[in-house]
Amino acid sequence: MPSLTVENYLKAILQIAMKTSDDWVSPGRLVAALDVAPGTVTSMLKTLSESELIEYRPYDGGRLTKSGRTLAMRMLRRHRLIEQFLVQTLGLAWDRVHEEAENMEHAVSDYLIDRIDDFLGHPEYDPHGDPIPSAEGQLRGDTGTAIPLLQCAIGSRVRIVRVTNQSADFLRYLTESGIDIGSEGTIIENNPDAGIIAARFADRELPLSHAVAATLLVTPLGTEDVQ
DSSP, X not given: OOOHHHHHHHHHHHHHHHHHTOSOBOHHHHHHHHTOOHHHHHHHHXXXXXXXXXXXXXXXXXXXXXXXXXXXXXXXXXHHHHHHHHHHTTOOOTTTHHHHHHHHTTTSOHHHHHHHHHHHTOOSBOTTSOBOBOTTSOBXXXXXXXXXXXXXXXXXXXXXXXXXXXXXXXXXXXXXXXXXXXXXXXXXXXXXXXXXXXXXXXXXXXEEEHHHHTTEEEEEEEEOOOO
């Protein structure tokens, strides 16, 4: 059985590759994602390569092999289904479930994950809007039509469908602002010079930096006049 560390590295490589649309994941990106020393990353990439879970090149980093991707997708499936279970069944807040899922995903069996999947009705997305892989390793949810809030013009009506910044503090800020997956609002300001974008959700205005707005994915719903 692969170790917890191996599973974490493979999942991190998969998630970075999916985010960047580049199969090769550099050591530097893994250092940032896993908060470990560069030497530790290099050593683990060599170990994963020897186990034929990735292809390794010193400067390019690692690229998942077929077996490595299968294992990484299995871990991603576990993580996102556990998150959805904790929110949907136990009522945990979405800012609490990531750490819990990180701890639980290595301990549960594929059998239990499949039963959780059945119990939840085969959800397409986790609480943050991330697509959940099927047992066959295919992403069920489709986020291809979603765009970053950053790209929306003034007057655009939008629905939030995914949050890629999943730090607990940021998720709590969204909750306190009355924002969740499915929330609908209107862009009332987008100032590139100031690096600020603001949207009105219900009766509340949500001001965000452009960097943060890039982590909120939305689907456009049309336009309206903004006073």
